[in-house]
Amino acid sequence: MTTTHGNIEAPRKAPVPSAPARKKRRRRLDAPSMPIRLVKGLVLLIICAVVIVPFIGIASTSIADPKEVTRAGGFVLWPHGINFSSYESLFAGGVVTQALLVSIGITALGTLVSLTGSTLLAYSLSRPGSFAHQPILIMVLLTLLFAPGLIPNYLAVKEYGLLDSFASLILPTAINAFNVIVLRAFFMGIPRELVDSARIDGAGDFGIFWRLVLPLSKAVLAVIGLFYAVGYWNSFFSALLYINDTGKWPLQLVLRTYVINNSQLGGAQLGATADQLPPQASIQMAILVISIVPILIVYPFLQRHFAKGVLTGAVKG
Structure with missing residues (x-):
């Protein structure tokens, strides 16, 4: 109208x-x-x-x-x-079986040590009043910019008497600066009021960390733990540098030696006679499957934590 x-x-x-x-x-x-x-x-x-x-x-x-x-x-x-003759040969008690046990032990113990150390360090750096807060934070950030190099790393491991020991596969890479920064950013995002209310109720620093901070940080801890576990499981270069005893080789170094370098696996390495061995191609592919499957099993259970654990901490930092 x-x-x-x-x-x-x-x-x-x-x-x-x-x-x-x-x-x-x-x-x-x-x-x-x-x-x-x-x-x-x-x-x-x-x-x-x-x-x-x-x-x-x-x-x-x-x-x-x-x-x-x-x-x-x-x-x-x-x-x-x-x-399944390839897998039967690999699990007959030879070098691959020993290497698999070494990798499982190194991954489990290394992840526990790294996650514990990184969490404690990141939480202390997220508290403004902690001891030597700024100098330690600067030292952590400097490690992201300046890597020590191969020769200084080797000399340090040698001087501490860690050559040809399992500790050389864990201690030199126990703390990753990037993971510490992500954890610190996540801890800083926890509301200050929650910490203050817990302190008013009588909780100490360790009680706040154990009963309040850790339960709220399950997502980021799961993701960082996965990062460490994948790193330890896939690592071969440290063993190549520091381990001379083939009985202490992890699975990835065996994979590199007998698959990538195409070295032949004989009956002595597999605990079987030569006439019982399947083709080398089958054995090599079986080693690849054994090295891949554990991470494929663990990853789907932790995938849902990635966005909440990593991106939230990174953005809030």
Whole structure:
């Protein structure tokens, strides 16, 4: 309806669309077209195939029949039969079994030591009134900018008498500065009022840390613990430098020696006779599977903590 004043007609007001209509229009404008969605789906499919197909080939070769592996030239994408002779040879008590036990022990103990030390250090640095707060924080930050180098690290390990010992695989890398900074940022994000109320109730510094801070930090502790565990599990360079006894080799160093360098695993290393050994390709692929599967099992249980544990701490810091 319009009103006129003399010969001038008032403009009409455009009808205001309803809320559902606005949402539908916004969804239509934001949604990509069908060709773009097809291209994205195709790209994701190719990326998944590039990641999954090699792993399927590794797992298939490790459980394929030895004759089929020999006929295929050492790589079977889909086996016609299942044979676990490669895993039986690896777990017969030879070097791979010993290396697996070493890796499990180093990963468990190293993660516990690193997570405990990093958590205590990060919490002390997050408290403004802690002893030598600023100098220690500067020292931690400097380690991110200036690495000591290979030779000083080796000389330090040698002078402390850690050569050819399991401690050389844990102590030199026990504290990671980046993980300490992430933990510190997360601890600083805990409301000051909670700490003050706990102190008013009579809790001491250790009681606040144990009963209040740690329960609130389960997400970030899980993520940092996973970072340390993956680092210890995948580490081989420290063992290559500091360990001379092959009985103390971790699994990753065995993987590097007998798979990447293509060295032959004989019956003496596997605890079996030469005529009982499957093809070397099957043994090598089985070692790869053994080295990958533990992390694949643990990762899904901690994946949900990544956004809350790492990103929250990083943004609030």
